[in-house]
Amino acid sequence: MASKLLDRLRRTLFKEGEVVASEPIDVPEDSFPESSELDDTECLSERLGGTLCFDGESAMESEDPGEASGPDSDSDFLGESVEDGFSSTDTSPVDLSPGVSSLLTCQLQESWRSLSCTVPEKLVFEVTDASVVPESSSKYVLYTIHVIQSGMFDKTPAVITRRYTDFERLHSRLRRRHGDHMERVCFPRKRLRKNFVAETIAKRSRAFEQYLTHMHSLAELRRSPTFLEFFYLGDLQAGQMLMRVGRYQEALGPLLNGLRLQEKLGCEQQGKQQPHHQQGTHWLFTLLALVTCFQELEQLGEAQEHCDRALRDVAPSPEALQQHLFHPLLIPLLQTNVRLSWKISKDKRRWEVLLQEIQDSGADVGNQPSLKEYLMKENLVESEGNTKAKVKRDDTT
Template identity: 70%
Template structure:
């Protein structure tokens, strides 16, 4: 749409310039190459939210032109075209008639979009790319927001990843899901100019499209390898912080891990995927423990209740004493928390009493924090598919 508008403006200006040159004997019309350059300028001005930090980004041979167009993602193609049509960055602003037409079209599109249901999907947007200098290495760290589309997302989740982590993900997916990875490509490494702003911007857009492509394939978006790429780092970081008593910092990691698992639909895979089940209950239990230590009792009870809704055993599992190790500590925590905040605790008290009547010593169980600190958070690639400690039966 933007290119058509520029072509129309170019032809109109050319006619006016030709008439002016015939009457005045001079040609003041700019060369077409200048218009093309200005079109590029419009694209650059309409760039996304990506920003660059770090001295390494300034290593471009021409720092004035290093940034380049900033957003060529397929998700925003149509909106960028509309934005280009109404921008005032062109050599000559659009006529009032064309501006009114564009405004009317936008209003009609907005009204129609409100009447039809917008399918919900995930958007992966690189919002920052920072050059990190370490003792013996230098790399670019990409910050990626994971956002629900089709609605206002109040709780976007964030990950930070470097190229080698994307490369590891790609390698694992190709090794275990080679047939499904046909046509999925990762941007290649470059021998030079890896820290130039233009390279970083292009690679950022490529990472967005790469993750979007993977997520669009049902066979890949539910695999443990793909899911763990997003949240497993937060779980491990949160556990390390919890071990040294830094509960407020660990709380942030666990909350981000929970948001990521929710957006990726991990809670819908509890009965299909062993590791998703382990990681989901670990996340909820860790949040209970952190909120308790920070004296945020209502939040602790809310997450405790959420975990117990899925952990409550079936009658058959109950009779065979096949109880999840986190069940009793969570029940005990929920009863205490519910009593403190004056919430109904009779359901969980009854279940706890029923477990005790089955001959299980509920008083000789490790508490919730002890279980979480000792737990080894394995991924689907490690431990030879061995069961987690939190999946052993009592």
């Protein structure tokens, strides 16, 4: 019986976005629309061919503008699959003995763990709100988009708010930098009329969800600084501005959201691999900004946690340490972490030893800039048009 249930579970689990079942499933045609339309652009979304466009006619007939875009995570679908499996006539879930039930539960859990490793994690972009915002003599629509990690229950979804012109600017920059990948991607033109009616806003919401999903599905674009900074850079700039005027409590909101966005977009791994790259600099800035804000707010445990996390990213190898090849902020980071660890009675020996090794090597550990000074002076600008300036600043560090 257990083997039959496991076999049915395997066949009902989805893989790479497709549902495989032993029997045909009757699903309404409008439950999973294959494409979304926007304005009067007449194209077709060809996911397998690597193209995203919008069909202005067919979607109008088959799609409800107010309909949600689908399940937020794979866990919801798994629950439905297991439920369907137990309702099948192939199994009899009643009158199971405790031993058989326990064994079955263990086997199901083990099966899910092994299968989940083969399902690649991806991001879900869901427009949860769209509101018309007046601006002097004009107005615009502001879209609220949740960025959710699929394949797991995401307790901390990140949020961005963007308007049409933000997406238009992103598309233009991606076309300049990645023309080959953007060649067949159509972006909707602006409309002269009906930009603020519910139907247009709903269609655009669905279209922007598909647009971001498509961009993220392409490895070259997914790693592009232009695409990544579209999500998180505004939060970092807002947090820095609030820190400069001493509003540390208010700065925590955008900084924490920026951290979650970078985590979901994979900037942490890029930062570890290339600490002096733009994304590595932004990642470290975020952690240090949170250290400073939590310190100022006397939340020392949270400050030490983020400081420790930053140190794990920039800690040098023994070979690099011998050659004095380490991050310019390593010494002030070590000093801050040792001090915080002492205040909260946390083990600090590892970092004390590293700091002593650096001092023994002849480095000046007494004349170091504070983390706050670095954060206030750092120029957070977009990568486009700033490459030369960034390289020059790194060389003089």
